[in-house]
Amino acid sequence: MTLADDAITWYAANARDLPWRQPDTTPWGVLVSEVMLQQTPVVRVEPAWRSWMTRWPTPAALADDPPSEAIRMWGRLGYPRRAMRLHACAVAIVERHGGQVPSSLEQLLALPGVGTYTGRAVATFAYGQRHPVVDTNVRRVVCRAVEGKPDAGPATTAADLTAMEALLPPDEATAARASIAFMELGAIVCTARAPKCVDCPFNQVCAWRLSGLPLPEGPSRKPQRYAGTDRQVRGLLLEVLRHATGPVPRQRLDMVWQDEVQRARALAGLVEDGLIQPLGGDDFVLAGDAPSGEVQAL
Template identity: 55%
Template sequence: MPADPEPLWVEVNAWYLRHGRDLPWRTPTASAWEVLVSEIMLQQTPVARVEPVWREWLERWPTPAHLAAVSPGDVVRAWGRLGYPRRALRLREAAVAITAEHGGEVPRTEAELLTLPGIGVYTAAAVVCFAHGERTVVIDTNVRRVLARAVGGVALPAPSLDRADRERATAQVPADRADAAVWNVAVMELGALVCTARAPRCGDCPIEHRCAWVAAGRPVYEGPAHRGQAWAGTDRQCRGTLLTVLRETPDPVSDADLRRAWTRDEQQRLRCLDSLVADGLVEPLADGRFALPSGS
């Protein structure tokens, strides 16, 4: 009988050790706080945009206590153009909780991490694995895509995380903690650099020879539509434009200033301004002007 093939992780880990990017939050000396900050910033944001902001943040706020001590407006301003600025507020809220409830140390278990504001299942698993070296299952979009192709034989996974994704990912994690830590970052890196959504470079993939999707002739995706993220003219663009006006001045701004910044649709501007206030990203003042949040 032919010998059982090696697990996927053997070839993927070997590829990663040769080709993985040298990122500061992946170094052995990176603290759990540095890893946590990177994971929040990297959500739906490319590495190239994150790295310079990450470096600036860690220089200003090297520990949770440093970040917890500043105002919400400071963190929104420092977040810059990373997008989804509510992440900045949630990160600060997590820092406050870590400082007050965990002695300033990032928790070591997924259960404890999940009690922090803004920390979901993926982030908790990633921090436990990458910062503390624990064996766990880390599933992001890249992991789902690689395993959907290599194991499931389909071009793309379902639009949202489902049972099949979890089962495939869980089955592939090596038993050894050190191997598991490498695998979790390696399979993400493979999806980011090689097994990409639109133009996979199968010839550069270390597991092309055993990929179920390649073996099936690379069939096109026929599942539910994956919605792209539009930008021009959307509420996201409007909110970002209004927030940029507030970030770029140290003083409160008038409604007229915000109206000049967004001239496409006045009702949209008012709706987006209301949503920014509701999200805690903008603070309306008694004199009718607006500012970044100053409260605790």
């Protein structure tokens, strides 16, 4: 038995019942789930995904609404630029691919917000192709089970793809099952903090376990700070805009943060990123919410 075989057997008995894994899920549904799951936990994505798919069952449906609606529907999933990119994705899919999510990896990777992981995930999980799909879970599982190291590097490298490729069964459909199984294993058994080795199908062969579960060497990677950063200020500003029905005067936005310099920088950043739009008269709206006939300030 190979690692892939063991993982697939384990997955068949232990996989979570997630809505985007239902057999009737469209490629669009898979794409939406993958983008939402970028850095956001499953429990928070699930209800958001259901609402999103009910409102916009196809790329064309989303493309017909302004980006502002996508940003509002995104709610508090975090990193709202993903909502913008998903909207841009829908527009691109309509324009370039007749409204159908493309199946070729190359075309997927050309879509906004679709990177190495997401492109391969859609090609694999929506279309059943054989690609190494490497996310943080897969990196951790392979790193531990194969290399015997406690933790993987911070980002997916070409070497990671090569390593996973070597573990994939030759058959397309089986390879796709192996990929989702490795991910699931990393998500619920071979976790970052307290791995449940007793429940792991690899526990007799895992190189990390066989060498006594050594701790990570050297200084840990410095964690990102959040409190007091521009990201927090952007979040506060956008929160106001999301709930507003009409243009929001700058005076209202000024109340969310004391430091004037940082506040201005955060606001300019949101405009720069295309999340919000300045109107004449010192008012702001979410992108695409400008009242018709309103003159935009440059």
